[in-house]
Amino acid sequence: ANMPTINRLARQYGYAANYTGMAHPSLPNYVAMIAGSTMNMTSDDPAQRFAGDNLALQLTKAGLSWRGYMQALPKDGSAADYAGTYGKKHNPFMLSLGVLADPAQFANVRTLAALGPDLDAGRAPNFSFIVPDVCNDMHGAPECRGRAQLDRAGDAFVDAWTQRIMASPTW
Numbered sequence: 121a122n123m124p125t126i127n128r129l130a131r132q133y134g135y136a137a138n139y140t141g142m143a144h145p146s147l148p149n150y151v152a153m154i155a156g157s158t159m160n161m162t163s164d165d166p167a168q169r170f171a172g173d174n175l176a177l178q179l180t181k182a183g184l185s186w187r188g189y190m191q192a193l194p195k196d197g198s199a200a201d202y203a204g205t206y207g208k209k210h211n212p213f214m215l216s217l218g219v220l221a222d223p224a225q226f227a228n229v230r231t232l233a234a235l236g237p238d239l240d241a242g243r244a245p246n247f248s249f250i251v252p253d254v255c256n257d258m259h260g261a262p263e264c265r266g267r268a269q270l271d272r273a274g275d276a277f278v279d280a281w282t283q284r285i286m287a288s289p290t291w
Contacts, residue, residue: 122271125279146259147209154212154249166201166208171217175247176225185245188213191232192253205253205261239288252277
């Protein structure tokens, strides 16, 4: 009941009823989304790194563009582990040795604030990876209290950004 937008989008576009995470806690799952596996990571320690191919590097090799848009990232390309409601544990690009070693790749990790202008200018990349902060991701953090509040915050985040994306010239 606290997620009307997400429920509406699931009814309209699809619902993956049998989808589950690869591991617990969060960080290995985010790594798996771009690397195809957890790369043997088992904790949320943001000091971990992984080597090898991943989606970002494959897109670049194929001549396609990508960006990771991270809510609450202190600044574009920040390597901060934590800052306010930002957590690197949800930013798999900054754990990839291949991305970290290449300034052009590293520059693709942007603040969420960069997404709006990219959409407006019609320069959104071929692949966008949008990550909410720890209050809007529906996991919660000590400063984000209450299940109903987390659900409402996550739903509002999805509502705002799906409307913004779908109203853009890029869409």
